[in-house]
Amino acid sequence: MSEAVFRWLGRLYGAGSRVRAAAYQRGLLRRRRLPRPVISIGNLTTGGTGKTPLVRWTTGRLSQLGFRPAILIRGYQRERGPDAIVIPPKDGRAPEPREVGDEAAWLARVLPQVPIGVSADRFHTGEMIAENYPVNVFVLDDGFQHWPLARDLDIVTLDAMRGISDNDILPAGLQREPVSALGRADVVVITRAELVKAARLEEFCSLVRSVGPDAVVIEARNRLQCLRDLVSGADVPPETFAGQAVHGFCGIGNPDAFFRDLRLWGFDVIRESVFPDHHVYRDISFAQPGSVSAFITTEKDAMNLAGINLNAAGAPVLACVTRLEVEGEELLDEQFKRVLGRPGERRPELEK
Numbered sequence: 258m259s260e261a262v263f264r265w266l267g268r269l270y271g272a273g274s275r276v277r278a279a280a281y282q283r284g285l286l287r288r289r290r291l292p293r294p295v296i297s298i299g300n301l302t303t304g305g306t307g308k309t310p311l312v313r314w315t316t317g318r319l320s321q322l323g324f325r326p327a328i329l330i331r332g333y334q335r336e337r338g339p340d341a342i343v344i345p346p347k348d349g350r351a352p353e354p355r356e357v358g359d360e361a362a363w364l365a366r367v368l369p370q371v372p373i374g375v376s377a378d379r380f381h382t383g384e385m386i387a388e389n390y391p392v393n394v395f396v397l398d399d400g401f402q403h404w405p406l407a408r409d410l411d412i413v414t415l416d417a418m419r420g421i422s423d424n425d426i427l428p429a430g431l432q433r434e435p436v437s438a439l440g441r442a443d444v445v446v447i448t449r450a451e452l453v454k455a456a457r458l459e460e461f462c463s464l465v466r467s468v469g470p471d472a473v474v475i476e477a478r479n480r481l482q483c484l485r486d487l488v489s490g491a492d493v494p495p496e497t498f499a500g501q502a503v504h505g506f507c508g509i510g511n512p513d514a515f516f517r518d519l520r521l522w523g524f525d526v527i528r529e530s531v532f533p534d535h536h537v538y539r540d541i542s543f544a545q546p547g548s549v550s551a552f553i554t555t556e557k558d559a560m561n562l563a564g565i566n567l568n569a570a571g572a573p574v575l576a577c578v579t580r581l582e583v584e585g586e587e588l589l590d591e592q593f594k595r596v597l598g599r600p601g602e603r604r605p606e607l608e609k
Contacts, residue, residue: 260429264424264429266428266429267423267424267425267426267427267428267429267430267432268423268426270426270427270428271423271426271434271435274402274433274434274435274438275434275435275437277404278404278434278438278441281404281405286404286405287405288404288405288406288407289380289405289406289407290406290407291380291383291384291387291395291406291407292384292387293383293387293392293393293394293395294393294394294395294409294410294596294597295329295383295394295395295397295400295406295407295408295409295410296315296319296394296395296396296397296408296409296410296412296593296596297397297400297401297403297408297410297411297412298311298312298315298396298397298398298399298400298412298413298414299397299399299400299401299402299403299411299412299413299414300399300401300413300414300415300433301401301413301415301421301432301433301434301436301438301439302416302419302421302431302432302433302510303427303431303433303510304431304510304534305416305419305431305509305510305511305514305534306414306415306416306419306448306510306511307414307416307448307449307477307479307581308398308399308414309360309363309364309398309557310448310479310579310581311412311414311446311448311477311581312328312330312364312396312398313364313367313368313581314477314580314581314583315396315412315589316328316364316368316371316396317368318586318589318590318593319394319396319593320370320371322590322593322594324393324394324593324597325390325391325392325393325394326371326392326393326394326395326396327371327372327373327374327383327386327390327392327394327395327396328361328364328368328371328372328373328374328395328396328398329373329374329376329379329382329383329386329395329396329397329398329400330358330360330361330364330373330374330375330379330398330399331358331375331376331377331379331398331399332357332358332360332361332375332376333358333359333360333535334358334359334535334537335354335355335356335357335358335361335375336355336356340376340377340378340381341374341375341376341378341381341382341385342356342357342374342375342376342382343372343373343374343375343382343385343386343389344357344361344365344372344373344374344375345372345390346369346370346371346372346390347369348369348370349369350365350366350369351365351366352365353563354537354560354561354563355537355563357373357375358375358535359535359557359558359560359561360398360557361373361375362560363556363557363559363560372386372389372390372392374386379397379400379403379406380405380406383395383406393597394597401413401434401438401441401442402433402434409596409597410443410444410592410593410595410596411441411442411443411444412442412443412444412445412446412589413439413442413444413445413446414445414446414447414448415445415446415447415448415461415465416448416449416511416514417447417448417449417450417452417453417457417458417461417476418449418452418453418511418513418514418517419511421436421464422436423435423436436464436468437468439465439468439469439472440468440469441469442465442469442472443472443473443592444472444473444474444475444588444589444592445465445469445472445473445474445475446475446476446477446583447461447462447465447474447475447476447477448477448479449477449478449479449511449514449518450476450477450478450584451478451479451480451518451521452514452517452518452521458476462474473588473589473592475583475584475585475586475588475589476583476584476585477581477582477583477584478581478582478584479518479579479580479581479582480579480580480581480582481495481518481522481577481578481579482578482579482580483495483578484497484498484551484553484575484576484577484578485556485559485575485576485578486573486574486575487559487562487567487574487575487576488567488568488573488574492578493573493575495522495523496523498524498550498551498553498575499522499523499524500523500524500525501524501525501549501550501551502525502527502548502549502550503519503524503525503526503527503549503550503551503552503553504526504527504528504529504530504544504545504549504551504552504553504572505519505524505526505528505529505530505552505553505554506529506530506531506532506543506552506553506554506558507530507531507532507554507555507558508531508532508533508534508535508536508538508558508561509534509555509557509558510534512529512531515555516529518577519553519577522577524553527548527549528545528548528549530543535561536558536561537561538558538561538562538565539565540565540566540569541562541565541566541567541569541570541574544569544570544571544572546570546571546572547571549572550572550573551572551573551574551575552570552572552573552574552575553575553576553577554574554575554576554577555576555577556576556577556578556579558576559576562574
């Protein structure tokens with residue numbers, strides 16, 4: 258089909274999304290509310306905006322502020338099993354990625370004391386967690402278009418590397434909703450700010466403010482902490498491989514961002530291998546040993562390498578351990594406290 262047809266279909270899709278949103282906002286379709294406040298982290302696209310790292314950052318930040326968060330996540334690409342899974346808090350937990358999904362498995366490892374509910378029905382797993390654990394706030398992953406569940410704060414991520422336009426609505430592009438949907442956001446986080454120039458960031462900020470003048474707009478950057486050897490589990494200083502030829506590979510929503518980050522961090526990426534998002538690796542046959550000093554991937558991809566003989570790669574297989582650096586985190590703190598109060602403070606209006 259021609260580009261014009263795809264754009265026409267995109268306009269229909271966008272109109273449908275507006276009608277659906279209006280039906281929920283006007284009470285024509287039912288929204289259910291959990292017994293604890295819900296902070297949603299979502300996006301306008303089908304993925305690849307750095308949303309899951311922000312879920313981790315937000316959950317950790319809420320814990321630092323004295324709250325007791327739980328995570329609600331769908332569990333994309335997991336194998337069929339129970340409709341709802343609750344991963345209980347426990348040090349050293351390592352759930353099987355194929356059972357809970359790679360993102361849930363990663364979050365479970367890096368946030369061991371946080372209960373995680375995995376299901377398409379986030380309300381059901383939220384109720385299960387509220388009945389069994391002393392949580393006082395839920396962090397909803399990929400919730401901006403999840404209308405059946407009521408939220409108290411909507412945070413939306415935008416990838417600084419990718420523009421947003423009503424010409425890119427599905428199926429013409431990756432956008433789920435028109436740009437005007439940003440008017441519903443309380444906070445907009447522009448991710449991967451390290452990969453674009455200041456003028457590009459200002460462009461994004463101006464666009465967001467033109468649609469949602471009341472939204473808080475902040476920037477976030479991905480910082481490399483160390484490299485993790487996926488055979489030994491040891492953490493390796495990044496400078497060990499700085500300037501050396503490496504083979505980067507990943508199965509994420511925006512692979513180009515990962516390869517650009519690798520180069521920004523000082524690696525000589527001479528080969529790139531790209532797989533579908535949430536790709537489950539069956540082997541490492543794509544590796545070409547002898548010409549590179551290491552194979553480097555993401556933490557999420559590391560979840561999908563479980564059970565593979567990585568020694569067959571012929572060189573170390575490493576995952577980038579990163580952290581999100583949020584510029585203006587105090588602005589987010591204010592938003593959290595606005596909807597949650599202070600730790601221990603009861604907010605009956607949020608429990609109705």
